[in-house]
Amino acid sequence: MTSAIQKPAELRQQARTGEFKSPTAGFAPGYLQANLMVIPQAQAFDFLLFCQRNPKPCPLIEVLEPGQREPACAKGADIATDIPGYRVYRDGQFVDERSEIASLWRSDFVSFLIGCSFSFEAAVAETGILLRHVEQRRNVAMYRTNLACAPSGPFSGEMVVSMRPIKSRDVARVVEISGRFPLAHGAPVHVGNPAAIGIADLAQPDYGDSVTLMDDEVPVFWACGVTPQWIAQSSRLALCITHAPGKMFVTDVRG
Amino acid sequence: MTSAIQKPAELRQQARTGEFKSPTAGFAPGYLQANLMVIPQAQAFDFLLFCQRNPKPCPLIEVLEPGQREPACAKGADIATDIPGYRVYRDGQFVDERSEIASLWRSDFVSFLIGCSFSFEAAVAETGILLRHVEQRRNVAMYRTNLACAPSGPFSGEMVVSMRPIKSRDVARVVEISGRFPLAHGAPVHVGNPAAIGIADLAQPDYGDSVTLMDDEVPVFWACGVTPQWIAQSSRLALCITHAPGKMFVTDVRG
Numbered sequence: 001m002t003s004a005i006q007k008p009a010e011l012r013q014q015a016r017t018g019e020f021k022s023p024t025a026g027f028a029p030g031y032l033q034a035n036l037m038v039i040p041q042a043q044a045f046d047f048l049l050f051c052q053r054n055p056k057p058c059p060l061i062e063v064l065e066p067g068q069r070e071p072a073c074a075k076g077a078d079i080a081t082d083i084p085g086y087r088v089y090r091d092g093q094f095v096d097e098r099s100e101i102a103s104l105w106r107s108d109f110v111s112f113l114i115g116c117s118f119s120f121e122a123a124v125a126e127t128g129i130l131l132r133h134v135e136q137r138r139n140v141a142m143y144r145t146n147l148a149c150a151p152s153g154p155f156s157g158e159m160v161v162s163m164r165p166i167k168s169r170d171v172a173r174v175v176e177i178s179g180r181f182p183l184a185h186g187a188p189v190h191v192g193n194p195a196a197i198g199i200a201d202l203a204q205p206d207y208g209d210s211v212t213l214m215d216d217e218v219p220v221f222w223a224c225g226v227t228p229q230w231i232a233q234s235s236r237l238a239l240c241i242t243h244a245p246g247k248m249f250v251t252d253v254r255g
Numbered sequence: 256m257t258s259a260i261q262k263p264a265e266l267r268q269q270a271r272t273g274e275f276k277s278p279t280a281g282f283a284p285g286y287l288q289a290n291l292m293v294i295p296q297a298q299a300f301d302f303l304l305f306c307q308r309n310p311k312p313c314p315l316i317e318v319l320e321p322g323q324r325e326p327a328c329a330k331g332a333d334i335a336t337d338i339p340g341y342r343v344y345r346d347g348q349f350v351d352e353r354s355e356i357a358s359l360w361r362s363d364f365v366s367f368l369i370g371c372s373f374s375f376e377a378a379v380a381e382t383g384i385l386l387r388h389v390e391q392r393r394n395v396a397m398y399r400t401n402l403a404c405a406p407s408g409p410f411s412g413e414m415v416v417s418m419r420p421i422k423s424r425d426v427a428r429v430v431e432i433s434g435r436f437p438l439a440h441g442a443p444v445h446v447g448n449p450a451a452i453g454i455a456d457l458a459q460p461d462y463g464d465s466v467t468l469m470d471d472e473v474p475v476f477w478a479c480g481v482t483p484q485w486i487a488q489s490s491r492l493a494l495c496i497t498h499a500p501g502k503m504f505v506t507d508v509r510g
Contacts, residue, residue, distance in 0.1 A: 063308075065407075
């Protein structure tokens with residue numbers, strides 16, 4: 001995927017003005033992109049501990065001080081305006097998708113920036129291994145599983161995973177490469193055997209798009225950054241705000 | 256160092272009854288040992304964030320729920336009695352050294368278990384590289400530096416480092432080995448040049464014992480688990496409790 005926008009600050013500025021509204025995959029290549037999770041300070045310790053206990057689905061890039069909107073990983077940025085889309089959840093229910101959250105901002109909001117898989121996907125692509133969803137320009141297939149996350153306070157529930165079909169000869173190499181990117185969810189959590197983690201039908205992902213699994217391929221599962229959103233929903237959190245699917249916060253950190 | 260006690264649970268039990276009172280280095284070999292930091296829940300988010308922002312001095316092995324005393328990493332253990340010694344700090348001042356903290360325990364106490372360097376030292380020793388302080392049966396030399404930790408809420412201050420003299424030919428290997436143990440502070444933060452990090456005189460460590468630096472050796476500095484104690488002191492934290500120097504919590508985790 002090619003794009004005119006190469007610089008994170010330029011993309012963030014265009015997201016802020018509303019000029020840029022699309023998913024961020026493929027833009028500002030070489031820079032870390034992050035999932036956003038904003039929750040009130042009252043739940044922040046429990047959620048931070050949840051991330052510490054579940055580093056594979058929730059690898060922390062940065063946690064901002066309560067009320068703060070400019071991350072250290074993106075000088076001059078505003079976390080409340082510089083993402084192309086946001087989602088608001090109340091009592092665990094999705095209630096609103098919006099282009100900014102500055103108008104909802106509170107001084108007790110704590111922002112968590114959580115790694116996403118783009119970095120390791122780029123590293124895999126560089127070795128010449130094609131990833132089906134990238135090739136087909138689809139969103140990656142994601143599934144809720146029966147793998148329990150380590151709970152913390154009110155936060156509990158199952159891990160969400162992303163699945164990529166990988167040729168048997170490439171599985172070990174893809175494990176090694178992704179293992180080098182702990183901020184991008186690291187090595188897979190499960191290889192083959194979807195039923196063993198509670199996935200009944202690979203053709204019906206819970207999020208994203210289904211992709212074809214070829215005869216010489218194994219489904220490989222990685223912990224997914226959608227996990228905290230699902231946990232917030234299943235824990236019926238009173239309020240949380242996230243980025244909209246595929247529309248990530250683009251940092252200035254090389255990744 | 257040899258010892259009759261090989262099993263973590265046995266050592267913890269003897270620490271609980273008061274039978275075992277000495278430093279824990281060399282006991283229960285092969286198991287992770289941990290620094291303890293107990294602070295009230297009101298400061299727990301800020302301290303957890305401090306650890307997240309400073310993973311080299313504060314690699315988290317586990318954080319217990321408020322009030323909880325049995326860690327997941329040591330079934331049946333009691334964090335308030337199973338360490339051979341504890342230190343109590345009030346308003347940043349050391350006020351008391353005691354054999355248990357059960358009688359001081361409060362339901363809002365949050366316990367942080369932070370990795371220590373024993374695991375990587377054991378791995379280095381296995382390659383045949385001698386560590387001077389182990390050889391001389393001294394405590395490792397530790398120094399306050401001018402390296403600022405990333406602050407979080409009330410927690411701010413400089414990193415404390417441990418120093419080990421390493422032969423020039425072995426420096427790269429020791430870097431590689433220690434880098435494989437992120438829970439034991441990982442790779443060094445500084446190699447050579449003590450003055451550059453604010454250490455005026457290697458012969459006068461701020462904690463532990465000084466060791467001789469030979470002509471063919473370079474002083475190599477690692478982030479040190481004493482850092483959070485120093486931070487609590489320099490931040491004048493109202494109350495915190497730690498293990499006593501060298502008397503660690505011995506976990507059931509192979510490390």
